[in-house]
Amino acid sequence: MESAVKNTTTAMAEIMHMVVDNYNELVEHTKDPTVDSWLLMSSPWPVFSILACYLYFVLYLGPKVMANHKPFQLTGVLIAYNFVQVIFSIFLAYLPFQESAFSYLINNACSAHRTAEFSRALSSGAWWYFFAKVTELLDTIFFVLRKKQSQVTFLHVYHHTITVIFSWVYLKYIPGEQGIVIAFLNSLVHVAMYTYYLIAAMGPKYQKYLWWKRYMTWIQLIQFCLMVAYMLGLLAYDCKLPKALTLFFVGNSVVFLFLFSDFYRKAYVKNKPKVN
Incomplete structure (x- = not known):
């Protein structure tokens, strides 16, 4: 009994030590102080207000209004929107090369020390990525306006909200x-995804170029596998980067792996016709 109590006490002490270490990493980690003055960054209320309006519209108000309304076509809007998103995603994927971020990661892969200039570039790139995620909420709004409510799935809404x-x-x-590697991989995926949406928006005569639809989910799954492998590598080598952030990335990527795998199974495996 005494041994069990001692082991429990030791385990709790180790957990508390890990929590304190991660908290100190969060508090002490270098952050560009000018971030707070940027658009939507002063407090959480603006972004949470945007998300509250988004969820209210796509889950309740939008479907209710559209129930007695013909679907909007939005052809021109969708072509323009998806084209802009393709360009935006290419821009985000290019940013790490512009700032020599990958060279930095190769030379300082496990170090938490960075220059003020690199910190500013990292924050600037992160803001553009965040802004892209806000604009991508329009994906769901367009689904609702076009009465494509079947595409407003838990996976879709959760993915957009949590990002x-x-x-x-x-x-x-x-x-x-x-975040450099995570944002780069995700931006590459979005180049492919919005290219697909752009072609689809151009009309039926372009449907023959969309044969690779099912592979979009594979691209997503590969993305999350690469993310998990990268984060586990950081943990295995005990890199001096915030472990709380690394663990969150791992957990979130695993959740997405499960959700996208389940979507692929239901969409392409479960309903696949059997061959006699």
Whole structure:
């Protein structure tokens, strides 16, 4: 009994030590102080207000209004929107190269020390990424206006909501180097995804170019696998980067792996015709 109590006490002490260490990382980690003056970054209320309006519209108000309304076509709007998102995603994927971020990661992969100039570039890139996530909320709004409510799934709404929240928290409190790889991979995926949406918006005569639809989910799954592998590598090598951020990335990526795998199974495996 005494041994069990001692082991429990030791385990609790280790957990508390880990919590304190991660808290200190969050508090002491270098953050650009000018971030608080940027658009939507002064407090959480603006971004939470945007998300509250988004969720209210796509889950309740929008479907209710559209129930007795013909679907909007929005062809021109969708072509313009998806084209802009493709360009925006290319811009986000290019940013790490512009700021020599990958060279920095290669030379300082496990170090939390960075120059003030690099911290500013990291925060600036993180803000553009956060802003992109806010604009992407329009994806769901367009689904509702076109009466494509079947596409407003839990996965879709959760994905858009959580990425806005996390990208804001990341920029506001702990813009760690891990975000460079995460944002780069996600931006590449979005180049492909919005290219697909752009072609689809151009009309039926372009449907023959959309044969790769099912592979979009594969691209998403590969993305999350790469993210998890990268984060586990940081943990394995005990890199001096905020572990709380690394663990969150791992947890969130695992959740997305499960959700996207389940979506792929339901969309392409479960309903696949059996061959006699």
